[in-house]
Amino acid sequence: MTATVTTPGPRRARFLSKKAVLPWLFLAPGLLLALVFKFLPMGKGVWLSFFDVRPFLGDKWVGLDNYTRVLTDHRFQDAIGHTLVLGIGMSLGGIVAGVLLALLLEGQARSLKIIRTAVFLPVVTATAVVGEMWRLMYYPTSDGLINSGLGLLGLGPVPYLDNPDTALWATMAMGIWMLAPYNMVIILAGLAGVDRSLYEAAAMDGVSLWQRLRHITLPAIRPALGIVLTLAAIRGLRVFTEVYVLTGGGPAGSTDVWMTRAYTLGFSRNDIGGASAASVLLLCVTLLLTVTVNYFRKRGDVR
Amino acid sequence: MRDRRRSHRLAAALTVSGLLFGTAACGSGSGSARAGDPNTLEVWTRSDPDSAQTYKRVFAAFTKKTGIKIDYQPVMNFDQQLQSRASTKDLPDVMINDTALMGSYQAQGLLKPITPASIAGHDEITAQSWSSTVGRDGRHYGIPYSRQAMTLFVRKDWREKLGLPQPKTWQDTLALAKAFATRDPDGDGKKDTYGMVVPGSAQNGYVAWWGASYLWQGGVRILEKEGTGYRPAMDSAAALRTVTWMKKNLFCGDNGVIQPSALTSVTANTTNFQDGNAGMYLTGPYNISTFDKALGKDKYEVLPAPAGPAGNDVLADGENVYFGAKTGKARLERTLAAFLISPEGQTLAMTGDHQPVVRIPVNSTLDAAKVRHDPRWSVVQKAYETASVQFPNAPDFAPVKQDTADALNAIFTYCGSDVRSGLKELNDTLAGDLKDQDLLK
Numbered sequence: 001m002t003a004t005v006t007t008p009g010p011r012r013a014r015f016l017s018k019k020a021v022l023p024w025l026f027l028a029p030g031l032l033l034a035l036v037f038k039f040l041p042m043g044k045g046v047w048l049s050f051f052d053v054r055p056f057l058g059d060k061w062v063g064l065d066n067y068t069r070v071l072t073d074h075r076f077q078d079a080i081g082h083t084l085v086l087g088i089g090m091s092l093g094g095i096v097a098g099v100l101l102a103l104l105l106e107g108q109a110r111s112l113k114i115i116r117t118a119v120f121l122p123v124v125t126a127t128a129v130v131g132e133m134w135r136l137m138y139y140p141t142s143d144g145l146i147n148s149g150l151g152l153l154g155l156g157p158v159p160y161l162d163n164p165d166t167a168l169w170a171t172m173a174m175g176i177w178m179l180a181p182y183n184m185v186i187i188l189a190g191l192a193g194v195d196r197s198l199y200e201a202a203a204m205d206g207v208s209l210w211q212r213l214r215h216i217t218l219p220a221i222r223p224a225l226g227i228v229l230t231l232a233a234i235r236g237l238r239v240f241t242e243v244y245v246l247t248g249g250g251p252a253g254s255t256d257v258w259m260t261r262a263y264t265l266g267f268s269r270n271d272i273g274g275a276s277a278a279s280v281l282l283l284c285v286t287l288l289l290t291v292t293v294n295y296f297r298k299r300g301d302v303r
Numbered sequence: 304m305r306d307r308r309r310s311h312r313l314a315a316a317l318t319v320s321g322l323l324f325g326t327a328a329c330g331s332g333s334g335s336a337r338a339g340d341p342n343t344l345e346v347w348t349r350s351d352p353d354s355a356q357t358y359k360r361v362f363a364a365f366t367k368k369t370g371i372k373i374d375y376q377p378v379m380n381f382d383q384q385l386q387s388r389a390s391t392k393d394l395p396d397v398m399i400n401d402t403a404l405m406g407s408y409q410a411q412g413l414l415k416p417i418t419p420a421s422i423a424g425h426d427e428i429t430a431q432s433w434s435s436t437v438g439r440d441g442r443h444y445g446i447p448y449s450r451q452a453m454t455l456f457v458r459k460d461w462r463e464k465l466g467l468p469q470p471k472t473w474q475d476t477l478a479l480a481k482a483f484a485t486r487d488p489d490g491d492g493k494k495d496t497y498g499m500v501v502p503g504s505a506q507n508g509y510v511a512w513w514g515a516s517y518l519w520q521g522g523v524r525i526l527e528k529e530g531t532g533y534r535p536a537m538d539s540a541a542a543l544r545t546v547t548w549m550k551k552n553l554f555c556g557d558n559g560v561i562q563p564s565a566l567t568s569v570t571a572n573t574t575n576f577q578d579g580n581a582g583m584y585l586t587g588p589y590n591i592s593t594f595d596k597a598l599g600k601d602k603y604e605v606l607p608a609p610a611g612p613a614g615n616d617v618l619a620d621g622e623n624v625y626f627g628a629k630t631g632k633a634r635l636e637r638t639l640a641a642f643l644i645s646p647e648g649q650t651l652a653m654t655g656d657h658q659p660v661v662r663i664p665v666n667s668t669l670d671a672a673k674v675r676h677d678p679r680w681s682v683v684q685k686a687y688e689t690a691s692v693q694f695p696n697a698p699d700f701a702p703v704k705q706d707t708a709d710a711l712n713a714i715f716t717y718c719g720s721d722v723r724s725g726l727k728e729l730n731d732t733l734a735g736d737l738k739d740q741d742l743l744k
Contacts, residue, residue, distance in 0.1 A: 055389040056412030056628045075709070135572065140563040143495065162566045164716050248506030251566035252716035253709060267383045268507055269702040270407050272390075 042283070049276035059273075066277035075253060076261055076278065083257040086172055086243075087236025093176035094232055095225065098183025103217070105184070106191050116188075120181045127178070131245025134174045135161070138246075161247050164254035171255050175242050179235070183228045190224030191217070226297040233289050237282060258282050343372040344635050347395040348660070349381035354589075356657040358399075364651055365642045371635050389413055394627030397636055399643075399660075402435060402621050403694045403704065405445050409438045410699040410740065415626040415633070416442040423641035427666045436623055439697045439742075445623030446640050449652070451587050451662035452687035453516045453617040456594065458582040459604040461488035461496075470609045473520070476583070477552055477560070483582035484559030494559075500584040501553065502573045503565040505712035508704040514549065514711055515618040516585060519692050520611030521545025525707055526695055526733070532744035533698060535733035537707070537726050545611070546714060547722045555718035566716055587620075588662050588683040605679040607686055619691030621662065650674055663687050702736045 049066055051059040070076050105116050122130060137145040140159035147157040160170035198216050207215075218225075240259035243249060249256035249264070258278065266275025348358055355377035362373040378384050381400055388394055394413060408414050419425045419433055428447055436445040455476075457469070462479065465486055470476040480498025482488070489496055502509045511525075518525065522541040526533040536542065553561050562568070562575045575581035577590075577597035584590070585608060594603060608617045624643055626636045642648045646668055652661035653674050663671050663684050672681035694700050710729035714722055737743035 053390075054411050055392055056394075132572075141495070157563075159563055162564055167567075244506075247567045248504050248569065250504050250506065250712055250716070252713035253505070254716070264705065267380075267386060268705050270382070270386070270411060270699070271702075272386060 045276045046280050048273055049280045051273050053272035053276075062273065066273045067281070070265075070274055070278045070281065075256065076258070078253060079256045079258050079261045082168060082255060083237060083239070083259075085168060086175065086239055086255075086257055087233065089169075089172045090175035090179055090239065091229065091232035091236045093172065094179030094183050095228055097176055097180035098187055098228065099221075099225075101180055101184040102187040102191055103213075106188060116184075120185065122178045123182045127241040128245050130174065130178060131242060134177075135246060138170055162251055164252050167247055167251060167255045171243055171246050174246060175239065178242070179232065183232070186228050187221055187224050190221035194220040222300070226293075226300075230290060230293045230297070233293055234286055237286050237289070340372070341632070342370070342635070343374050344396045344632060344639055345374045345376065346397045346399070346639070347376050347378050347381070347385070348399040349379070349401070350377040350660070351379060351658075352377070354658040354660050357652060357655050357660045360655055361643070361648060361651045361660075365639060365648070368642070369638055371638060373639075385413070392629075394630060396627055396630045396632050397639055398625040398627060399448055399622050400625065402445070402447075402623050402696060403700050405436060405438065405623060405625070405696050407699040407701040408625060409444045413625075413628055414444045415628050415630075415636075416444055417446060417626065419443055419446075422446060422637055422644070424645050424666075427646075427668055428644060429665075429667050432665050435693055435696050437697065445625050446644060447665040448622045448624045448643055449661040449663065450619060450621035450665055450687055451589065452619040452683060452691040453585055453587060453608060454683050454686055455606045455608050456576060456584045456586065456590065457604050457606055458483070458488070458576075458598075458602060460602050461582050462604075464488055464490070469604070469606055470583075472609050473548070473611050476609045477556075480560045480583060481557055484557070488582060489579065495580060496559070497562040497575060497581040498560045498583060499553070499562075500573050500576045500581045500586075501561045501565040502568045502570045502586075503554070503561075503712060503715060504567050504569045505705075505708040506569050508701075508708040509569050510711045510715070511704045511708035512618065512620075513585065515694070516608055516616070517549055517611065518542070518545055519616035519618065520608065520613060521548070522611075522613030524692075525703060526698070526737070528695070529744040532742045533695065533737055534744050535730045535737065537710075537733060538730040541613070542726055543723055546711070546726060550715055550718070550722060554715035566712065585617075588680065589658060591677075591679065592658050605682045607682060607690070614690065616690050616692050617686055619687050619693045621665075622660075698737070698742050699740055702739075703733055706732045706736060 048059070050061060050063060052062050052065075053059050101119060105112055105119065138160040139145075139147065140162055141157050142148050142151045144157070146160070150156070150158065158166065161167050194217060199212065202212050202216060238259060239257055240263065243255050243257050243260050244263070247255045249260040259282070262275045262278035262282070265271045265278060346362065348355070350358060355375075358375060358377065362375050366372055376395070382404070385394075385398070389411065405414070416438075417436075419428075425433075432447040432450065433443070436443045436447060438444040455470070457479075461483060462469070465482050465488055467479055467482055468475070470479050476499070483496055483498040485494070487494065487496070502513050504510060515525075521544060523539065523545050524536050527536040554565070562573070562581055564572075570586070576584040577594055579598060588605070591605070608615050624640050626633070626640075630636070643652075644666055646666055649661050649664040649666045649669055653659045653664060653669075653671065659675075663680075664674070670681075671684045672678050694704065707729065710725060710732070714720060714725040734743055
């Protein structure tokens, strides 16, 4: 069967030959699912972004009005900054923490497996649950876990989420906590592929730990890092649940990110057209970012 | 090999057709089979599991009496779900949700207009209640179902221990709050109590909902009616005075007057009062059953809201019964509405072991305190009848409430900020909201 597939077919294959149809048939379930649950809703979203959406009165075409409204709203403009800070901070923090965790927890020992599983738990926990947990940990009095720890050191309680200067950073810390273990797993897979003899050779040459990391480990896990970076960048911009559960965008909109703003517009102010426009804008930016990251990754790989 | 490939192809074809069938079935709407039944009404309420139990009792009694079946869906994130149902142009037949959303639903064309006279027992609802369901075009778009007004819940045991009187004015409230925060009312030797609970987050407009009572008491209205339209009124001298007072004394005042997480709290995670570490809570009476269970009846008292410079008006709100547009079951819907507002339907919804879904009955033949054998409810009923103001029902109030909440939350967060410019900015935003609705005067 393998042979038949790899044998080049006749030059002028009939358009609907069995060979041409078969792969599509196998792809069909996946494509169909993607079509119904991804591409159609996405197309609908783009379509709605040009309308004042009133399903029962007839949608009203407003052209680019929704887009101008979103782009000129100062709350959306503020949200861009917060989204970038949060996205970049969470991505980089998640990668650094992920690499550190991976380096610490690489190995075959049973105890390491158990710790790895424990560390991975945040990833499989529902974000809403994690958010509520962190809200309790951040509780701004000595009853809160983190503040009671600070209390032992003689430091006063810090209102992490209720101070507009710290709320975004507190949200970021939770994001990193959730993201790092996921990155760790991908990087661990990369680490498993590092040629052990290189480490041995390096040990014989008497290189320092830092040199070993810099010249052997990091180059070896570069593809893994590339994947992690792409995923993190996309996730970072789309961040929603973390913020919604933890602060709801407050206080004073200091943690409002693009998606919480879009959500408020859509479901609190019932402006579906505006919310669609905001989402389409985010989609464009994410798409652009993904393509750019991929481009630089490919160029790096070639070099 | 050939046979195997054929069987693969068959499997693939089956999978594809199965998927097609599955998606087609999903696409036609989950309630389609039941909605197709001419004797079944699909009813949505915005309820948590506990109050849903009360609704289930009410609907069971209705089905028993009339033979009309109810497909009941308690929905927590009501508006999100409703928007997705609206996009399929297949609405629930009957919805029970907040009064303040009527204008918003009407603006989107989601509601059927209602002739009060067509509902049996309509004359048992007061004209005042009926007037709160008139839409922009002068027609009714909802049937009053439940009403409530804010009252002040106070830890009676704490107050008496400290030897302080029931608060009658803003100053009393503040003094009591400070005492609760500093004089260790729970007697555990630790400074771990707060004066007052505040759901101060802008999420879903909570701070505007909670703060509205203070605004009314300070003589402030968010919108002023003018002719056929409205004018934003948050730049008035009264607004400046009131918001400044709230900011200075509650949010930026002494530590512990309000709970420390107030600025990011919504009602669901504002549990300090029932957890026993805060002494006061200005909120709706739906909490009474929760507080009875968590604290005990004897531990707290229900008081009329303390008066501000312009009186002690509080925010009144409640739920209306709405009929979904274009559902084609008008007769059944009217039968259900008549039952829901009847003394029997209202009493069922006010009693039972679970959270009551009718707080103050709209049926004027009933008395909340008598039905419940609980004099505390007369405080609520009196507040509703004599000292309460609702959000305006005709305009789409959702954006107004959200923008007010965003602005108030920001003003209360930055203690050094200028209240006047914050309110001026809010007023301009509100003017924009009204202009979007062609209501600005």
